[in-house]
Amino acid sequence: MLAARFLILYGSQRGQAQSIAEEICQQAAEHGFTADINCLSNQHKYNLDSEIRPVVFVISTTGDGDPPDTAQKFVRKIKNKSLPHNHFSHLHYALLALGDTNYANFCNGGKTIDSRLQQLGAKHFYATGHADDGTGLEVVVDPWIEGLWDALKKTFSSMATSDQQDTDLSDCTQDDFHKNASGQEKYKSDLEVDLHLLKLSETDSQKGKAITSDSIDVETLSTVLVASLKQSVPLLSESALNVPALPASYLEVRLEQVSTEGETVPSDKDGYHEVSISKAVQLTQDDAVKTAISLELDISEQNLAYQPGDAFDILCPNRASEVEELLLRLDLQTQKNCAVQVNLLKNKHLPKLQPRAYSAASSSLQHPGKVHFVFNVVEFPARPEHPARTGLCTGWLADHVSSILRPLGTVLASERLGTSAPPKVHVRPRPSGTFHLPADPSVPVVMVGPGTGVAPFIGFLQQREKEREANQEATFGETWLFFGCRHKDKDFLFREELERFAHNGTLSHLIVCFSRDEPDAAGTVNRPTYVQHNLSLHAKNVASILLKDKGSLYVCGDAKNMAKDVNDTLLEIIGNELQIDKLDAMKTVAGLREEKRYLQDIWS
Ligand code: NAP
16 A cells, blocks of 8 residues: 655745645545645655646636736746656646636646646546636535545555556556546536535535535535526525534634744744835825825845836734734733644644735835835725724725825825834845736826726836836837826825826827716716726727737726726727727737736736
8 A cells, every 4th residue: 555645736926826735635634644735836745747646636727817926837837848748657746726817717727737747647636626726625625625625536546556556557558547536527617616616515405415525525515506506595494404513613722932022023934024004195185085105115225126017025013912912812822922733633724814915106216225005995894793893904005104104296295204213124126927008108008997906007108117217219119098086186196197298298198087086077978987988989099000010008996896897898899990899809818918918917
């Protein structure tokens, strides 16, 4: 019998895939397995060319459907065209892909690796899961992990009974794996639906029993699927009533007797730099719907390089009141200066606090040694279950800079200058693969960025302004910016700077709309309220830039509504211009994406 040891490889951008991979690693012991875990970027620590253990991949997606930065080298390596088609025929693997349906190319990071491994002869021992951050990763991730243990058990038992059981998996045929994976292959494309249904335990309630993931295999899932589509949930009065059992313990608390007094950030701040916040400006009026704040970070000492279009990860601490409350509940107030490791025992994402990414809203040509970014202070109104509160990172940042925050157009009062050390923050550059100005400055660009979505375009335009100053003979393509906010006089972010760009020709067309201002005295009928309305009004120019002049379209901002609506408008514009139906317009737009001429930096 082979040791039940398998390998977990993860490709993570913001830590989500890593924390799921660690969760799998942690659970492996409970299920009688031993797992080794590695980031895909640590190529010297694993060798898939000779790996005979089952391998579990957890891969996130970033940018425009790209594999995470940490997986880029691995992807390049397996994409090597000289590899023979049976290069990975010895490899048996399962893959969990993470993505977000609010973005184009859902789960494409994982899909890219999955399809290349298949091309090179590797075999699934368990169907691929595609988890959607748009609806909640856990909807797929939790049942996928639950099902993994059974698939691994069957895989190991097949390995033990195969002819060369002790040493070699290479004779394990694809059929064996299909059999061992309980027929999961045939449900592969439906896995997302099946796994989703697994979560919906009401689907089995007509049988008067709760579905537990232990009791389900994929065959049962198909029955569940059929039943759930044909039958509704029975009335509570018709359900079997059971006496609730004592719930299993779910929390593990470990106290590490090492004093952490004085430490304010996690010790594994890999790649992070502590930098000073040299300026904080409130960009909106006090009565604006949302408060936008711009921060300037001094990155000169750390020598951090970035391009407009890149972002920065910011670390924020847990909310102090919540930490206090947890310590109180755990009766650990007296030990609050010791590290406490709190784990939820049953697969229930106590994930590490993730960094928050903000787009650079500056160019280092214009602000050497500095980077700016802008954010709205997210506010959650009071609810019966909790009082009003602010977003964790944006609320913390707003409090953190309150001593140096000044309204737009003012300078900080002298008595508040230089009296105390500037607030600091931990940051890590997060370069974008594609969201940059075209390499050829003569290419025209259309930028769509309402609200704080304008941030990267401020960086683009600062860069362009400096380049124009330095190369007066060069040809620069037209620049269009479609900006939108709620009120002209309350939240027109970067108004002066944008008007300067328009005035000096850096910006050829500044097209703005105000969604909540009253119509002017002339009472303009059908005035544009959203950026996409203005895109429609300028449809001919937009189409010509994209279809004739090989220009680029950049969209930044809210993913859920704005980016979808802008995409629909683009389909209309292209359909009308080329006189083609929606399907063909979609193909044209997909072509623009592939050519990296339609780029999105969108957030939900
Ligand atoms: P916002 O909430 O998107 O609002 C900006 C304008 O867009 C408002 O006038 C709003 O109008 C309008 N709007 C609402 N629905 C729309 C739709 N379906 N289509 C077009 N416009 C619509 O602005 P924000 O609060 O600044 O948020 C911008 C988004 O960008 C956030 O998701 C943020 O996370 C993201 N982002 C931030 C950064 C950054 O670095 N901070 C970078 C990139 C993206 P009404 O409210 O009147 O309906």
